[in-house]
Every structure is written in structure tokens, then in C-alpha cells.
Amino acid sequence: MSRRISFALLTWVEIRKVLDTRSSLAILAVLTAVAAALVVGFALFSQRNGVPVTFAGLAGSIGLFTALAMPLIGILGMTSDIAHRTTYVYYPLLGGRSGQFWAKVTAAAAVALALQLFVLLLLAAVAWIAMGNATAPEVFRDAAGATARGVVSCLLSTMFGVALAAAIRRTALAIVAVILVTLVGNGLILTLLPDASGYLSTLTAGAALVGGPEAPTVPEVITSLAIWYALPLAIGWWITENGEA
Amino acid sequence: MASQSESGAGIAFIGVTKSYGRRVVVDSVSFICPPGSITGFLGPNGAGKSTTLRIAAGLSRADAGEVLFAGRRRRDLENPGRCIGFVLDPTALHPGRSVQETLKLNGLLLELPDARIDEVLVLTGLAAVRRKRVAALSLGMRQRLVLGLAILAKPQFLVMDEPTNGLDADGALWVRNFLTHFASEGGTVLLSSHLLRDVQAVADHIVMIDRGRIVAAGGVAEFSRGAATRVAATEPWRLAEVCSKQQWPFRREGDTFLVEAPPEEIGLACLEHRVALIHLANVTESALEEKFLALTSGEFASRNNSLEPIA
Numbered sequence: 001m002s003r004r005i006s007f008a009l010l011t012w013v014e015i016r017k018v019l020d021t022r023s024s025l026a027i028l029a030v031l032t033a034v035a036a037a038l039v040v041g042f043a044l045f046s047q048r049n050g051v052p053v054t055f056a057g058l059a060g061s062i063g064l065f066t067a068l069a070m071p072l073i074g075i076l077g078m079t080s081d082i083a084h085r086t087t088y089v090y091y092p093l094l095g096g097r098s099g100q101f102w103a104k105v106t107a108a109a110a111v112a113l114a115l116q117l118f119v120l121l122l123l124a125a126v127a128w129i130a131m132g133n134a135t136a137p138e139v140f141r142d143a144a145g146a147t148a149r150g151v152v153s154c155l156l157s158t159m160f161g162v163a164l165a166a167a168i169r170r171t172a173l174a175i176v177a178v179i180l181v182t183l184v185g186n187g188l189i190l191t192l193l194p195d196a197s198g199y200l201s202t203l204t205a206g207a208a209l210v211g212g213p214e215a216p217t218v219p220e221v222i223t224s225l226a227i228w229y230a231l232p233l234a235i236g237w238w239i240t241e242n243g244e245a
Numbered sequence: 246m247a248s249q250s251e252s253g254a255g256i257a258f259i260g261v262t263k264s265y266g267r268r269v270v271v272d273s274v275s276f277i278c279p280p281g282s283i284t285g286f287l288g289p290n291g292a293g294k295s296t297t298l299r300i301a302a303g304l305s306r307a308d309a310g311e312v313l314f315a316g317r318r319r320r321d322l323e324n325p326g327r328c329i330g331f332v333l334d335p336t337a338l339h340p341g342r343s344v345q346e347t348l349k350l351n352g353l354l355l356e357l358p359d360a361r362i363d364e365v366l367v368l369t370g371l372a373a374v375r376r377k378r379v380a381a382l383s384l385g386m387r388q389r390l391v392l393g394l395a396i397l398a399k400p401q402f403l404v405m406d407e408p409t410n411g412l413d414a415d416g417a418l419w420v421r422n423f424l425t426h427f428a429s430e431g432g433t434v435l436l437s438s439h440l441l442r443d444v445q446a447v448a449d450h451i452v453m454i455d456r457g458r459i460v461a462a463g464g465v466a467e468f469s470r471g472a473a474t475r476v477a478a479t480e481p482w483r484l485a486e487v488c489s490k491q492q493w494p495f496r497r498e499g500d501t502f503l504v505e506a507p508p509e510e511i512g513l514a515c516l517e518h519r520v521a522l523i524h525l526a527n528v529t530e531s532a533l534e535e536k537f538l539a540l541t542s543g544e545f546a547s548r549n550n551s552l553e554p555i556a
Binding site: 003004005009010012016017020021022024080084085086087088089090091092093094095096242244 | 299302303304305306319320321322323324325326329331333334336337338339340341342346347350351353354355356378394
């Protein structure tokens with residue numbers, strides 16, 4: 001009867017905690033609506049300007065949405081218990097805190113991925129409807145690559161929010177930090193430290209997905225991931241494990 | 246000092262110490278809560294009660310010492326939530342979650358059937374508000390919900406911080422009856438409160454803490470020793486005769502007598518001597534209160550008291 005709580009069960013409970021309040025459902029609904037509006041709007045804009053509507057093109061149009069919306073899911077998942085002091089309810093149930101911490105990380109990734117997959121399905125549907133005279137192979141050229149890039153960039157964006165929220169531990173501050181770093185910080189780094197921007201920018205890993213001649217080097221990607229993902233996540237884990245609830 | 250072997254199947258606090266900066270808030274706290282009993286943990290505000298309980302719950306780390314449940318540390322238990330129920334803070338609940346969902350999440354983690362959640366909803370009087378969000382509940386209702394979470398898995402141990410806080414008279418009585426029944430079934434209860442009445446009504450043992458140190462511990466009877474009964478009779482001089490005959494110390498206070506004897510014995514003796522009583526009341530509570538105030542005032546007011554200070 002009395003066996004340890006499995007990681008799968010912890011993760012399932014954390015997923016449920018992300019979805020079980022009116023406010024969290026409202027946020028997800030708004031994000032979905034914004035994504036749909038962006039996709040449809042971009043498709044209409046492309047058609048009016050005579051640009052062929054392709055799945056890969058539409059997928060590229062929601063890049064900024066992914067960069068800003070997915071961290072929000074990560075932040076809400078990581079800080080909900082801290083914000084409402086429900087750690088008082090859950091920590092006493094658990095032998096240690098690490099399991100729940102990583103379950104939160106996994107749950108945030110799972111919810112964000114589900115939203116991203118829904119958006120990609122929407123993209124496919126819109127691309128299909130807007131196909132016009134083009135053939136399916138033309139519309140869905142590089143669909144697999146675009147899907148893979150969409151999934152990875154979704155995970156990267158979510159983990160960015162997760163990592164900052166884990167270290168900052170305050171919902172509002174983490175949201176402000178994500179927006180400032182993404183929209184202002186990266187620009188400042190590029191302007192003030194152009195030679196080091198590949199190492200310091202949050203967008204380096206995402207840029208590596210696109211590839212091409214401007215693609216960042218492996219050391220740049222590793223450094224960026226270490227600064228913006230691994231380090232805050234490690235700080236957050238240490239605080240969770242050793243701090244006062 | 247409590248040792249692991251002494252703790253048996255109960256809860257043992259062994260040399261628990263906690264500081265915040267240079268301030269020692271819990272200082273070498275050691276005591277045992279025997280199984281099948283209720284231990285009252287008394288102390289004024291800021292004495293270190295809540296910090297001690299937070300350490301027991303794993304919310305704070307002790308600088309030294311440990312808390313054992315049936316001889317094992319909480320984090321070493323396979324599934325702590327199934328063995329120990331904690332009532333810590335009724336405001337530490339997600340306001341946007343429904344009552345049922347709050348219980349359901351714990352039920353999922355503890356792998357309990359939905360039927361148990363329904364049972365607890367009925368038991369705690371929350372069935373009618375199961376779909377309400379926590380934000381819409383009164384403090385008393387939230388306290389009931391926290392109690393429901395604590396007893397959800399039918400634990401062996403209950404650690405409670407001011408569990409009747411915010412409850413109406415019915416709710417407080419229900420908690421007291423529940424705890425008494427729980428202990429009679431072999432459960433171990435640690436009941437922290439700054440309200441003497443709450444603790445005295447149900448506790449078998451009392452541990453008093455002040456400024457982070459245990460200042461006294463013992464059975465409720467030990468704390469109540471020397472307690473008096475307030476008595477009034479239609480013929481006060483005859484009551485005085487009875488007290489003298491029985492060699493009970495007494496003193497007159499207005500129309501009443503303060504007699505150092507249990508009310509049952511006074512009642513029987515007066516019946517035997519055909520003395521009509523018009524008032525008979527135990528003043529043990531005030532005696533305990535006097536002791537509580539004396540022990541926690543920084544100086545031991547009663548050095549000759551049979552109750553020896555521990556610290």
C-alpha cells in the first residue's frame with residue numbers, strides 16, 4: 001500500500017495543477033486564440049499579397065508567439081505552488097522536493113508541447129484551406145522540418161520560462177524578466193557586445209535550429225544554454241531543495 | 246532527552262534546534278508524543294511552536310536534531326502523506342481551486358479512491374460546498390478543508406497547528422471529538438495551540454515552550470495539581486465545617502469558597518452532610534493558565550512546584 005510516489009504520478013498531478021483552475025484555463029484559451037488569430041491573419045495577408053501560403057511559412061510566422069507564450073506556461077507551472085503557498089500542502093506528502101521540482105519541469109513542457117501541437121495542426125488546416133491552385137507537396141514542403149523546429153523551439157521557449165521562474169520564484173517578476181530579456185536584453189547584447197552576442201543571447205539555441213551561414217557555433221550554443229537554462233534551473237533546484245517552504 | 250528507542254511508535258523530537266541568523270528560535274527541543282494519546286504543545290505567540298511543527302513537516306530544515314515518526318525520519322518513510330497528516334495553515338490553499346479538486350489532488354498523490362474523498366467531504370461538513378472555489382470559503386471552512394486534507398489517508402500521526410482557529414463552536418467540538426476518537430484508536434496527536442482551553446479539553450500530555458526552549462512537560466493531571474473548586478452553599482458555615490472535617494485547604498472569596506479538592510469529592514461530602522450547594526465549578530483551567538503564565542514569563546514563579554522545568 002505504502003509505496004513511494006512515482007515520478008509519472010507526480011508529473012500527472014502537476015499537469016492537472018496547471019489546468020485545473022479557471023484562470024489557468026482562461027490563459028490557455030487566450031494563448032490558443034492569439035495563435036489562431038496570428039495564423040489566420042498571416043495566411044490572409046499572404047494571400048492578398050500573392051505570396052504562396054505554405055505550412056513552413058505559417059510555422060515561421062508564429063515564432064514570436066512561441067518565444068513569448070510558451071515561457072508563460074513554464075512560469076505558471078513553476079511558481080503556482082510558491083505564489084499560493086501550497087507547498088505547505090504538498091511538501092509534507094513527499095519524501096523529498098526534487099521529484100516534484102522535475103515533475104513541474106516535465107509537466108510545463110508537456111502542456112506547452114500540447115499547445116504547440118494544436119497550433120501546428122491549426123497551421124496544417126489553414127495551409128490546406130488556403131492552398132488554392134498549389135499542390136499538396138508544394139504547400140507542405142519541408143513540413144517535417146518545420147514541425148521539428150516548431151517542437152524544439154517550443155521546448156526551448158518553455159524551458160527558458162521554467163528556468164527563470166525556478167530561480168526568480170515570483171510569477172510577475174519572472175514574466176517581466178522573460179519579456180525584458182527576450183525583447184530588450186537580446187537587442188542590448190547585440191548592440192553593446194556584438195562579438196559576444198552569440199554566447200550571451202537567449203536566441204542562440206533557436207538560431208542554431210534555423211542553421212545557415214549565420215548559424216552560431218557549438219561553443220556559443222553551449223554557453224547560451226548554460227547561462228539561460230542550466231544555471232537558473234540549477235539555482236532553482238538548489239533553492240527548492242534547501243530553502244524554507 | 247528523548248532517544249530513538251524511547252520514541253517507540255509515537256513522535257519523538259530529539260534535540261531539534263533552529264536559528265535564523267543569530268536568533269535561536271528553537272533550542273534543543275526534545276519531547277515525545279506517546280502513541281494513542283494527544284500531546285498539547287503550548288506556548289505564547291513567537292515561542293517556537295510553529296517552527297518546531299514546520300520542521301516536523303519538512304517545510305524547514307533543523308540545524309541540529311531530528312523528528313522521528315515511529316522511529317523513522319519523515320523523509321525516510323515510503324509515503325509520508327499516508328502516515329502523517331499535517332494541519333498547518335488554512336490560508337495556504339490555492340484560491341482558484343475547488344474544494345473537491347483540492348482534496349482530489351492529494352487523493353491522486355496518495356493513490357486513494359474517489360469514495361474516500363466523498364467520505365471526507367461529508368465528515369468535514371464540506372459536501373455542500375464541494376464545487377465552491379477556496380477563495381469563496383470562510384476561514385472556518387478553509388480550516389475544515391485543511392483538516393480534511395490531513396485525515397484523507399487515515400494517517401497514524403496527526404500534527405496540528407491551531408486546528409480550531411476560525412472554527413465555530415460546533416466545528417471546534419467536532420475537532421476535539423475527532424481527536425479523542427483518533428487517539429483512542431491508537432493514533433498519535435501533537436496539538437499545538439496558544440489557547441489553553443483547546444489543549445486542556447483533549448490533551449493527555451502537555452509540553453510548554455517559551456523562547457524556543459521547553460520549559461515544562463508532563464501529564465495534564467500534573468499541570469492541574471493544586472487546582473481548586475469554587476463552591477457556594479445555602480449555609481456557608483456548614484460548608485466550612487465540611488471542608489475542615491475533610492482537611493481540605495479552603496479560603497472564602499465573597500459568597501463562594503475556593504476549595505483545594507476535586508468537585509466530585511466535594512459534592513459527595515456535601516451530600517453526605519446534607520449541605521445544599523448552589524454552585525460547584527472546577528477552576529483547573531485558571532490553575533493551568535496561572536502555571537502557563539508563570540512558566541512562560543521568563544522566571545519560574547513557582548520553584549517549589551512539583552512540576553520540574555526541563556530546560
